[in-house]
Amino acid sequence: MDIEKFREYCLSLPCVTEDFPFDETVLVFRVKNKIFACVCLDKPELGVLKCDPEYAVELRDHYMAIEPAWHWNKQYWNQIWFNRDVTDEFLCKLINHSFAEVVKKLPKKEQTDELKQIK
Secondary structure, eight states, X not given: XXXXXXXXXXXXXXXXXXXXXXXXXXXXXXXXTEEEXXXXXXXXXXXXXXXXXXXHHHHHHHOTTEEEOTTSOTTTEEEEETTSSOXXXXXXXXXXXXXXXXXXXXXXXXXXXXXXXXX
């Protein structure tokens, strides 16, 4: 996967917006104004995703491409190198997982059926 496909996939999910809250190189993706993914335009081979803490450790142990995310809470955030041992299909599943992790923390009134269907 490349940065543009990563971006397109994130934007294909319901209620997703993108913005540059930190500087002009860090693009974040939000669902209901909560960040679930990030890419850095000056490191286009790398994405950052939220993850269940236990699953994050399991993924890091199993894939060379997945590491604790730099400058993010390493308990919940992984960085994934696009050019290593994670397939595009699996990366899409990880994006969905990140999205679902954020949705489940939203107030119940914001957790619509459309959002909860992404797993």
